Structures are given as structure tokens and as C-alpha cells.
Amino acid sequence: MRLFGTKTNTQLKLASGEPVTQGSVALIDMVLQTQAVIWFQTDGTIIDANKNFLGAVGYAREEIVGNNHSMFVTSDYRKSKEYAAFWESLRAGEVFTDRFARVRKDGSLLWLLATYAPVRDAQGQINGVVKIATDVTPRQKAIETIAAGLEHLRNGNLGHRVASSREPDLNAICEAFNAAASQLEELVDGVKSASARISESGSKIGTASEALSTRTETQAATLEETAAAVEELTSNAATAAENARNVTDIAVETQEAAKKGGQVVDDVIAAMTRISKSSGEISQIITVIEDLAFQTNLLSLNAGVEAARAGNAGRGFAVVASEVRALAQRSADSARDIKSLITESSEHVAGGVDLVQRANTELSTIFDRVGTITNNIKEIAGGLKEQSATLTEINTAVAELDVVTQRNAAMVLENMTISKTLSSDTEALFDQVAVFQTSQGKMHAGGWTHARPEHSQAGMLAETF
Structure with a gap:
């Protein structure tokens, strides 16, 4: 073979x-x-x-x-x-x-x-x-294990760890993978926790901003009404101050007129005093006239007696004496009547003088009170003037506060927009990190859920024969 x-x-x-x-x-x-x-x-x-x-x-x-x-x-x-x-x-x-x-x-x-x-x-x-x-089965299994770990990592499962390998070079990769996965898992857990805190803070900020916006709008409306009321009060205070100044002028004029009236009363008293004095002098003259009438009457009586003694020769003289006596009697009667009238007139003048003196006393009291009223009106006018100035300053401050409040309201609205943007970005961050599964759980935009391991196998290497 x-x-x-x-x-x-x-x-x-x-x-x-x-x-x-x-x-x-x-x-x-x-x-x-x-x-x-x-x-x-x-x-x-x-x-x-x-x-x-x-x-x-x-x-x-x-x-x-x-x-x-x-x-x-x-x-x-x-x-x-x-x-x-x-x-x-x-x-x-x-x-x-x-x-x-x-x-x-x-x-x-x-x-x-x-x-x-x-x-x-x-x-x-x-x-x-x-x-x-x-x-190379052990080596291939190690590679498949690493590939499966990478597949888990690609799917976001950070809690997966690969087994160690008997191949030294591949075991180093396994250990590096596990260390990197642990570090990444810790990082993602931190991001999830931070995202949850940011979301909660953003929600609280949003709620607080909405409440602050509502309160600011209410405050702005109230402040606007207050500004209108203060402005009207300022106008009324200015009008009152002007009226008080006019009343002060009238009171001063009245006081001057009262002083002049007092002078007239004094002149009346002086005139009545002179009239009383003249009445006394007239009474003295009437007394002299009465004495003259009495003497004339005596003389006419004596002349009548002498004419009676003279007989016919003194008859005409007796008539004259009788007429003189009658005239003397009439003069005496008229003098008594005049004296009676002058006495009554003097009593009336005395009563008038007393009344005038009492009127002078009352007028003096009125003068004093008019002076007091004038001073009080002056003080009131001064106070109203100061109040008007103070209200003007308050009106200016309220107007500035109204402007600041409006700006604050606009800033609150801007903060609400920023808060909504922050919440939106946080939700987007949730969505991005939600794909990662860690040993502590999987986080969705709505909260945390327990992690569900996803089983996947690395694709088999293509067989080439």
C-alpha cells in the first residue's frame, strides 16, 4: 500500500x-x-x-x-x-x-x-x-464560548460570563472578556441608577415648575390687580392731598376772616361803649333839664303868687306864669320820659355790650379752634402729601415687581420647557440603556424589571470541504 x-x-x-x-x-x-x-x-x-x-x-x-x-x-x-x-x-x-x-x-x-x-x-x-x-475541539469550543459571550454582549446581556479555557491564549481572552463585561456592567448599572435619579429629579422639577408656574401666574395676576389698586389709591391720595391743600387755604382765609370779624366785634363793643357813655351824658343833661324845669316851675309859681298880689296889674303876668308853669311841667314830663327811654336804652346797650362781649368770647374760642383746625388740616395735608409720595414710590416698586414677576413667569415657563426636554432626554437615555441586561435587572423607561437572560448561540463557522 x-x-x-x-x-x-x-x-x-x-x-x-x-x-x-x-x-x-x-x-x-x-x-x-x-x-x-x-x-x-x-x-x-x-x-x-x-x-x-x-x-x-x-x-x-x-x-x-x-x-x-x-x-x-x-x-x-x-x-x-x-x-x-x-x-x-x-x-x-x-x-x-x-x-x-x-x-x-x-x-x-x-x-x-x-x-x-x-x-x-x-x-x-x-x-x-x-x-x-x-x-482543536477544545479551542473551537473556547472560541464558540467567546463568540456566544460576544453575542450576549451584542444583545445587551452584561451579566453573562464565559467559562475559562484550557487554551492559555484563549483563556486570556476569556478573562479579559469577563473583566470588561464586569466593568461595563458596573458602568451601565451606574448609568441606570443615575438615569433613574435624573428621571425622578426631572419629574420633581417638572412638578415643582408647574406648581411654581401656577403660583407665579396667580401672583402676577394678584400683583397686577394690586398695582391697579395702588395706582388708583395713589391717584385718590393725590386728589385728597390737593383737596387738603385747598381746604388749608380756605381754613387760612376763614381764620383771617374770623380775625377780621373779631376786629369788627371789638369795634362794635367800642361803639356800644361810646353809646353807653353818650347815654350817660344825655342822662346827665336830662337831669339838668329836669332841674331847670323844676326851677322854672318854682319860678312860675312864685310869679303867679306875685301876680296875684299885684291884682289886676299882674293878671297878664299870671297868665304868662301859668303858661310857663305848664311848659315847665310838660318839659319835666318829657324829660322824665326821655330819661326813662335813655335808661331803657342804656340797659339795652348794656345787654348788647354783654352779648357782644359773650360773642367776642365765643368768637375767640372759635378763632382758637379754627386755628387748631387749620393746623390739623395743615398736618393732614402734609401727611397726605407724604402718603401720596410714598404711594407713588410703592406704585413704582409694585410696577417694577410686576415686571420682575412677569419675567419670572417667563423664566418658569422656560424652566418647564427645559425640564420637559430633560425628561425627554432621560427617557431617550432609558431607551438606550434599556437594551443592557445586568445581574441587578433590566431597566425600561417605566422602571426596573428583573433581567431575563437571552439564550443565543454563536453561529457555526462555515464548513469548507
Whole structure:
């Protein structure tokens, strides 16, 4: 049986035509000792296999010799065009080196890093196929494990960890993957927690902003009404202050007129005093007239007595004396009447003087009270003036406060917009981090839910034969 070359009567040659040397034999022996080797006819019929290959597939030599290569592949692949094309290419002289998936006797999957090469005879014709392979199933499983971990990572499952591998280089990748996943999981958990706090804070800010907006609008409306009321009060205060100034002027004029009235009363009292004095003087004159009338009457009596003594000679003188006596009597009577009238007039004048003096006293009291009223009105006018000035300042301050409140209301509305934007951005952040699953759970925009592991397998590497 020719395995690696062509056997002649004198020497063994390799398929390349080179003679088999001691070094070539050593190399072939090393391959047979370290690699899994199997030989086929060009139609895939198994010629032989070494113990390494038999150990890898789990068959005994007699179980495979004479059977076809297809016993090592899945039924689906066995029926595929790719499998037929693979053997057609081998019969055409192509060489394939790749990682191949094969089926063990127990049905488990076996991965071989193998080279399929045609075997040529002395004339260069292909009369067989040899396969030299290395069992890389543990390595492939490690790669699949890492691929599955990457698939979990792609799907956002940060709680998945890959098992360690017996392959040192791949185990380093596994450890690096687990460390990176742990760090990323911690980071995403932090982002989720921060997002939840931001969402809660944003919701509170939004609620507070809405409440503040409502209160600010109410305050602005109340302040506007207050500003209108203060403005009206300021106008009324200014009008009252102006009226108070006018009343003050009138009170001052009234006080001056009252002073002048008091002067007139004083003049009346002085005139009545003079009248009373003149009445007294008239009474004295009437007294003199009464005395004259009395003397005249006495003289007329004496003249009548003397005329009676004279007889007829004194008769005419007696008549004259009688008439004089009558005139004296009438003068005395008139003087008494005048005196009585003057006395009554003097009493009336005295009463008038008393009344005028009482009126003067009352007018003095009125003058004092008018002065007090005038001073009070002046103070009230001054107070109203100060109140008007103060209300003007308050009106200005309220107007400025109204403007500030309106600005605050606008700022509150702007803050509400910012708060809504923050909430929207937070929800968007929720949506972005919600795809990540950690050991603590999975977060959605509505809150946290327990993580549900998603099982996925890495895609099988394409089989090339």
C-alpha cells in the first residue's frame, strides 16, 4: 500500500518524485506520531487511519476502513452540493487547509484543523487523498464560548460570563472578556441608577415648575390687580392731598376772616361803649333839664303868687306864669320820659355790650379752634402729601415687581420647557440603556424589571470541504 509516495523495486519515492531519505522517514514518523492521519480513495472510501485519528473520532480501525468519508459529516452536509464539489476539487488536485466540523461516533461535534491533499502515483496521477489533522475541539469550543459571550454582549446581556479555557491564549481572552463585561456592567448599572435619579429629579422639577408656574401666574395676576389698586389709591391720595391743600387755604382765609370779624366785634363793643357813655351824658343833661324845669316851675309859681298880689296889674303876668308853669311841667314830663327811654336804652346797650362781649368770647374760642383746625388740616395735608409720595414710590416698586414677576413667569415657563426636554432626554437615555441586561435587572423607561437572560448561540463557522 502506497501512502506517501511510489514504491519501486529499488527505492521508495515521495509523491513529489523525491526519494525517501532518512530525514523524510523521520518527518513522516513525526507526523504519524503527533497528528491525526487518514487516507481515502478518490471517491472518499477510507483506506486506513492512524491511532490519533481513531482516538479523535472514537471509532476502531475496522469500523471505518472500507466505509466512506461521509460517515464523519452531518446528514445535511452529506447531501449538499458543497460536499460533492469538495470531493470533485480534491480529485482535481486542489489542496484544502481549514478548520472542519466532523461528527464523532457518539454523535458529538469534533473540530479538526486539517489539510486535505491528493496523493499522486509515479505518473503524477491522483489515486488517493490524505488528511492530516489536529483536534482543536477544545479551542473551537473556547472560541464558540467567546463568540456566544460576544453575542450576549451584542444583545445587551452584561451579566453573562464565559467559562475559562484550557487554551492559555484563549483563556486570556476569556478573562479579559469577563473583566470588561464586569466593568461595563458596573458602568451601565451606574448609568441606570443615575438615569433613574435624573428621571425622578426631572419629574420633581417638572412638578415643582408647574406648581411654581401656577403660583407665579396667580401672583402676577394678584400683583397686577394690586398695582391697579395702588395706582388708583395713589391717584385718590393725590386728589385728597390737593383737596387738603385747598381746604388749608380756605381754613387760612376763614381764620383771617374770623380775625377780621373779631376786629369788627371789638369795634362794635367800642361803639356800644361810646353809646353807653353818650347815654350817660344825655342822662346827665336830662337831669339838668329836669332841674331847670323844676326851677322854672318854682319860678312860675312864685310869679303867679306875685301876680296875684299885684291884682289886676299882674293878671297878664299870671297868665304868662301859668303858661310857663305848664311848659315847665310838660318839659319835666318829657324829660322824665326821655330819661326813662335813655335808661331803657342804656340797659339795652348794656345787654348788647354783654352779648357782644359773650360773642367776642365765643368768637375767640372759635378763632382758637379754627386755628387748631387749620393746623390739623395743615398736618393732614402734609401727611397726605407724604402718603401720596410714598404711594407713588410703592406704585413704582409694585410696577417694577410686576415686571420682575412677569419675567419670572417667563423664566418658569422656560424652566418647564427645559425640564420637559430633560425628561425627554432621560427617557431617550432609558431607551438606550434599556437594551443592557445586568445581574441587578433590566431597566425600561417605566422602571426596573428583573433581567431575563437571552439564550443565543454563536453561529457555526462555515464548513469548507
